[in-house]
Amino acid sequence: MKALLIWAVLLNFYKLPKTGDCASTHDQVLSIQVTTHQQADIVKNISSQYETVLWSPTSPEYIGAHTEVHLFVPANKLGTVTDLLQTHHLTHQVLLDNTEELIEMQTRNESSDPRSSASYYERYHSLEDIYYWINKTAQDYPDMVKVTLIGSSYEKRPLYVLKLSGRQERAEKRAIWIDCGIHAREWISPAFCLWFVQYSLNFYNLNNDITEMLNSMDIYVLPVMNPDGYKYTWTTNRMWRKNRSMSKESNCVGTDLNRNFDANWCTKGASNRPCDEIYCGQFPESEPEAEAVANFLRSHKDSVKLYLSIHSYGQMLLFPYSCSNEEVPNHAELFELVQEAAMKVRRYYRNNYKYGASAKTIYLAPGGSDDWAYNLGIHYSFTFELEDRGRYGFLLPPSLISKACNEALLALKSIALRVIQKTQPQP
Numbered sequence: 493m494k495a496l497l498i499w500a501v502l503l504n505f506y507k508l509p510k511t512g513d514c515a516s517t518h519d520q521v522l523s524i525q526v527t528t529h530q531q532a533d534i535v536k537n538i539s540s541q542y543e544t545v546l547w548s549p550t551s552p553e554y555i556g557a558h559t560e561v562h563l564f565v566p567a568n569k570l571g572t573v574t575d576l577l578q579t580h581h582l583t584h585q586v587l588l589d590n591t592e593e594l595i596e597m598q599t600r601n602e603s604s605d606p607r608s609s610a611s612y613y614e615r616y617h618s619l620e621d622i623y624y625w626i627n628k629t630a631q632d633y634p635d636m637v638k639v640t641l642i643g644s645s646y647e648k649r650p651l652y653v654l655k656l657s658g659r660q661e662r663a664e665k666r667a668i669w670i671d672c673g674i675h676a677r678e679w680i681s682p683a684f685c686l687w688f689v690q691y692s693l694n695f696y697n698l699n700n701d702i703t704e705m706l707n708s709m710d711i712y713v714l715p716v717m718n719p720d721g722y723k724y725t726w727t728t729n730r731m732w733r734k735n736r737s738m739s740k741e742s743n744c745v746g747t748d749l750n751r752n753f754d755a756n757w758c759t760k761g762a763s764n765r766p767c768d769e770i771y772c773g774q775f776p777e778s779e780p781e782a783e784a785v786a787n788f789l790r791s792h793k794d795s796v797k798l799y800l801s802i803h804s805y806g807q808m809l810l811f812p813y814s815c816s817n818e819e820v821p822n823h824a825e826l827f828e829l830v831q832e833a834a835m836k837v838r839r840y841y842r843n844n845y846k847y848g849a850s851a852k853t854i855y856l857a858p859g860g861s862d863d864w865a866y867n868l869g870i871h872y873s874f875t876f877e878l879e880d881r882g883r884y885g886f887l888l889p890p891s892l893i894s895k896a897c898n899e900a901l902l903a904l905k906s907i908a909l910r911v912i913q914k915t916q917p918q919p
């Protein structure tokens with residue numbers, strides 16, 4: 493017993509950080525206020541070393557003067573990192589000091605039963621659970637759901653798309669595409685896809701908006717576009733973003749699927765270095781996940797009128813271009829759509845979403861699926877960044893899933909109903 497106690501004390505002693513007097517023994521997420529270019533360089537440097545993970549912005553190259561940086565720092569590097577910040581007069585706050593606890597909360601699944609209970613949708617689910625859910629949903633609603641395999645991931649996991657249809661037959665049905673989980677660590681995104689499917693099926697013929705949507709459009713939903721990455725965030729590294737493909741010329745793993753599409757591919761805002769978070773891959777659609785989505789959309793481009801890609805975090809409703817500062821021809825129209833949607837979210841949920849053309853609202857990000865879909869001819873193309881603004885970031889607790897999903901659903905319905913009006917087939 494005594495020996496055990498001594499052991500415990502010793503263990504804790506060694507866990508204490510070597511420097512920085514009040515540093516925590518937990519991994520933390522810091523919010524760092526950068527004000528000068530020189531400070532920007534320091535933070536860029538820190539964020540590419542010391543096993544830290546940049547949460548926001550996505551890549552060090554986006555850090556400039558006057559940037560708020562969110563940085564995940566493992567416990568054993570906290571002392572070093574906070575000392576460096578102090579030395580360079582960088583102020584910071586601790587956003588999260590309990591990341592282990594939050595991760596535990598996000599992965600907890602106490603309810604033994606499943607899918608029937610409403611709370612199923614207020615939890616996060618492992619990849620296996622989601623595959624099971626896809627199957628079960630298709631079985632439970634055979635007249636409204638069809639499942640199609642559109643391809644497979646680098647590690648050969650299936651990419652299933654659910655096609656939701658109303659019970660009304662209409663000739664020449666238009667369609668909506670929604671993908672979730674391009675980026676592995678953005679767990680609220682797949683949770684939204686599940687939420688959306690369940691809401692659509694439950695409220696068809698009960699809620700006018702959803703009935704109208706499903707009667708006029710088929711809705712294709714890809715709940716997890718990056719299954720290998722998603723799996724990896726559950727088993728190995730919660731902070732993983734990219735897919736899990738190996739490159740020949742480097743030991744680093746993964747391509748950013750949202751830089752792998754053929755829209756000004758690998759220009760400024762993407763990286764050709766395999767170790768970077770925004771690595772664009774070897775060539776456009778080099779990644780099987782991006783290729784599968786692109787192939788599907790190419791073969792459905794006449795029917796798909798609305799493209800929607802779900803990410804987190806940041807609370808933004810974005811439209812093309814991301815890959816250039818140019819305005820798209822229907823910029824004003826798209827602006828009106830996101831403005832109206834954001835206004836509704838503000839009114840009903842008292843929450844503010846930023847909105848606008850992506851390159852101007854966040855940063856240049858070429859090779860994105862939304863821009864590519866736009867150039868394919870899907871002129872209503874959007875990327876949503878769901879909650880929150882950084883309070884919890886990727887570690888949004890399960891108790892906040894319902895609000896995040898409900899407000900995104902409201903925005904989606906608002907945009908979709910407008911697009912339905914705008915694309916009415918001429919008799």
Ligand code: ARG
Pocket residue numbers: 550750803810814850854857858859860861862863875
């Ligand atoms: N934050 C996301 C990213 O860095 C989305 C950016 C907006 N859209 C885009 N196509 N890049 O990928």
Ligand code: ZN
Pocket residue numbers: 674675678803804
């Ligand atoms: Zn993302």
